[in-house]
Amino acid sequence: WTWGPDGHGAILLVNCDRDDPAAETPDNRDAAIRSYNDLKDMSQMVLRARGPRTIFTGHRLLLHVDFSDSDKVRVFYGGNSVALEEYQHVLGGSKLSYTIKPSRHQEESVFYVEGLAFPDVNFSGLVALHVTLLESSEKGQLETPIFTDTVVFRVAPWIMTPNTLAPLEVFVCSVDGNKDFVAAVSAVAEKAKCPLTVCPPVENRQDPWIQDEVEFGYIQAPHKTFPVVFDSPRDRGLKNFPIRSILGPDFGYVARQAPEGASSLDSFGNLEVSPPVTVRGKEYPLGRILIGTSFPRFGGRPMAKAVKDFLFAQKVQAPVELFSDWLCVGHVDEFLTFVPAPDRKGFRLLLASPSACFQLLKEKQEEGYGEAVMFQGLEKERKWTINEILTNEWLQKFNHYAQ
Missing domain, CATH: 3.75.10.10 (L-arginine/glycine Amidinotransferase; Chain A)
Structure with a gap:
C-alpha cells in the first residue's frame, strides 16, 4: 500500500454510521447487514478462481485474517444471491478463516469488507486479508499450502x-x-x-x-x-x-x-x-x-x-x-x-491581541468613554468600566505576559 497520487492500494471505511434507525449502535458494532445502504458503506473484494474445477476435489481455498487484524475488519459474503438475508459474516472478530467454495458457474466471488476501527496509537490503519490454496493430505495430516495471495486495505482516516x-x-x-x-x-x-x-x-x-x-x-x-x-x-x-x-x-x-x-x-x-x-x-x-x-x-x-x-x-x-x-x-x-x-x-x-485591546480601550478613554461598562445588560456579571480595567495593574501584567 503506497500513499500519494501515484500510490496504490485499497481503502476501507470505518462503517460507523447507523443506516437502520431502529438500531441502537453504529453499524461497525454489529455483525449483521441491516440494509443495502449498509453494503454501500463497505468496500468490495473480488476473488477470481479460474482453472479446472476438478482441482477442488483435492484442494481448497481458504480466506483468512491474522489475529492481530481480526478486530479491525469484518467481511460479509452472500454467495450467488443478492438477497439481503443471504449475506453472512464470514471473517473478522472471532472468525479467523473461511473456506471458499467456487461453484461451477461462478468464477468470481464478491465479498464486502467493513472497517471496525480508526487508526490509533497501536493500529497503523493497514489491514491484510489473505487467500491460500491448500492441498489436501491424508486424513489426520496437516494440509499443505501451495500458494498465498494477500490484499492490503488502509482504513480511511478521520479528516x-x-x-x-x-x-x-x-x-x-x-x-x-x-x-x-x-x-x-x-x-x-x-x-x-x-x-x-x-x-x-x-x-x-x-x-x-x-x-x-x-x-x-x-x-x-x-x-x-x-x-x-x-x-x-x-x-x-x-x-x-x-x-x-x-x-x-x-x-x-x-x-x-x-x-x-x-x-x-x-x-x-x-x-x-x-x-x-x-x-x-x-x-x-x-x-x-x-x-x-x-x-x-x-x-x-x-x-x-x-x-x-x-x-x-x-x-x-x-x-x-x-x-x-x-x-x-x-x-x-x-x-x-x-x-x-x-x-x-x-x-x-x-x-x-491583548496589547491591541488595551490600545483600543485607551483610545475610548481619551474620547471620554472611561465610564463605559462592559457586560452591560448581562445579569450575574461584574460591570467593569474601561477606567477600572486600565488601572488594574495585575490585569495589565498578566495580559502583557499573554501577549
Whole structure:
C-alpha cells in the first residue's frame, strides 16, 4: 500500500454510521447487514478462481485474517444471491478463516469488507486479508499450502474540515436566557441558506457549548464519502446528543474517553484545523490540526492521551501543539481563527491581541468613554468600566505576559 497520487492500494471505511434507525449502535458494532445502504458503506473484494474445477476435489481455498487484524475488519459474503438475508459474516472478530467454495458457474466471488476501527496509537490503519490454496493430505495430516495471495486495505482516516469552507449545517443549543442569540443565529443561517439544527433543553440539559462537545469531520473512499462526528470526552449536559441525534444514515460517530479524567483542554474548542498550507516546502493539502496544550516542563493541564493519540494516528493532518494553558479555559479557539481572504493563500489567520485591546480601550478613554461598562445588560456579571480595567495593574501584567 503506497500513499500519494501515484500510490496504490485499497481503502476501507470505518462503517460507523447507523443506516437502520431502529438500531441502537453504529453499524461497525454489529455483525449483521441491516440494509443495502449498509453494503454501500463497505468496500468490495473480488476473488477470481479460474482453472479446472476438478482441482477442488483435492484442494481448497481458504480466506483468512491474522489475529492481530481480526478486530479491525469484518467481511460479509452472500454467495450467488443478492438477497439481503443471504449475506453472512464470514471473517473478522472471532472468525479467523473461511473456506471458499467456487461453484461451477461462478468464477468470481464478491465479498464486502467493513472497517471496525480508526487508526490509533497501536493500529497503523493497514489491514491484510489473505487467500491460500491448500492441498489436501491424508486424513489426520496437516494440509499443505501451495500458494498465498494477500490484499492490503488502509482504513480511511478521520479528516477535519476548516471553517474557511462553506457551511453545510449549523448547530446551536437553546438554553435558558439565550433566546435572542438563537434567533440571531437562525437569521444568519437563513440568509446563508444553510440548514439549522437547534438542540433543545431536553437534549442539552442546559449545556450551551456544543462547540466544545463535538468536532465534525469526514471519511472518504473512492466509492463513498460521509461526515463523522467526533464526540469529546468532556461529557457534560450534551453527552448523549451526538450519538442520539447526530449519528444516523451516512453520518458516522467516533469517540474517545479520558480514563484519567477530562480537563478543559479535552473540550473541542481546543481542536481546530488550518486551511491547506505549505510548511518549509512540505504540502499539507488537508491542512494541519491545531491543539492547545501546556508547557511540558511546567506541568499544567494536558489533553487526554487517548484524544491526542487518535489525532496523531490519522497522519494526513499532522497536528501542531500550541501553548494554551495560560488561558483560564485553555482553548485554541479563544485566541486564533481562520477566515477566507481573496488573495495570497486564500485565508488569513486572526490572532487575539491583548496589547491591541488595551490600545483600543485607551483610545475610548481619551474620547471620554472611561465610564463605559462592559457586560452591560448581562445579569450575574461584574460591570467593569474601561477606567477600572486600565488601572488594574495585575490585569495589565498578566495580559502583557499573554501577549
